[in-house]
Amino acid sequence: MITGDDFSKEGKAVRVVVTGGGTGGHIYPGVAIAQSVLSAFEDSEVLYIGTPEGMENKIVPGFGIPMEKVEAKGWQRRRLRGTFHMMNAVGRGYRQALRIIDRYKPQVVVGTGGYVCVPVALAAVSRRVPVLLHEQNAYPGLANRMLSMTAARIMLTFPEAVRFFPRVVRGKTVWTGMPVRREFLAVSRAAGLEALGLDPNRKTLLATGGSQGAKSLNRAMVHVVKQWADNPHVQVVHATGVRDYENVRRLLDQGGISAEKNVNIKVVPYLDHMEYALACADLCVTRASAGFLSEMALTAAPGILIPYPYAADDHQSHNARSMEKAGAAVVLADQSLTGPKLLAQIEEIFSDEDRRRSMSENSRKTWKEDPEKNILRLMEFVCT
Secondary structure, X not given: OOOHHHHOEOOEOOEEEEEOOOOHHHHHXXXXXXXXXXXXXXXXXXXXEEOOOOOHHHHHHHHOOOEEEOOOXXXXXXXXXXXXXXXXXXXXXXXXXXXXXXXXXXOEEEEOOOOOXXXXXXXXXXXXXXXXXXXXXXXXXXXXXXXXXXOOEEEEOOHHHHHHOOHXXXXXXXXXXXXXXXXXXXXXXXXXXXXXXXXXXXXXXXXXXXXXXXXXXXXXXXXXXXXXXXXXXXXXXXXXXXOOHHHHHHHHHHOOOOOOOOOOEEEEOOOXXXXXXXHOOOEEEEOOOHHHHHHHHHOOOOEEEOOOOOOHHHHHHHHHHHHHHOOOEEEOOHHHOOHHHHHHHHHHHHOXXXXXXXXXXXXXXXXXXXXXXXXXXXXXXHOO
């Protein structure tokens, strides 16, 4: 196991800058990496760099991680004026990042994706600070593809992502896996069932479209829930997302479905502790974000995946196909999703226990063991 002494350089305490933003898919892995550093090394220090307006401003401080901000903008590919503004923002952010790095003097910078990584990583390279990139998706994001030439190592969640990087940098890629919150390791199926008030004698279906929800998934799930109300063999936990909760409840109320009348149905806007739901899920219906797929893999949950069709570079489809190829999931297209089609797919999997068990085992096989330790070892390597 790596110790603080293993990681230290010339007797100095470890200092790490983590940067990433734009979406929770970039931010939460950065937070998990920061927590791993702070946990592994007694005298460690971590600084998170984000943008003034990014989601990271709401997320990172809640974990007690100090944060500073630099300017950055995304690339509006078809707008010349947008590209000009992006370049100006990167220039300002680069100068701001230089000042932070000169003052903080990190031993390594870890970028988890999003446009804020560009000025921070370029500033780090100019000061000869090694840069590690973490790519969550099976199709790499634009920022990581751009920065790959300057990175010391490129850490992958999906090993097949390597083929989308320039050939000259593929030798720098390492399959580390995706760090996830440790709570997912600690919750048993029995604990999950108890926490959610579920019946241990029923199969459990978990449906979620993420914190904001997914309208097409929710519409299809309304049909499933209506068909399964009072079914003695199955139970449903459906997290609708905050925006669509009232609409889903209205549609279910019209069909006479409620948690009070139908004990096997639990419909909520959001699950604060997803680890409990995944611990007892026999099957998941979900989008295909890298973070949630990693949590599914860790908990050996099989899935029916409905990739968000407007994700950048269609990366959710790449993620979903990777899980399908591994035999851990079935992929349904968002554009042609219907309630009857989704119900038929769920019942097909639930009616074949051997297949469902095989999908569960295959899901677990996609999990890369000890992602935090793999990342810490890379940090040690690039700093020596």
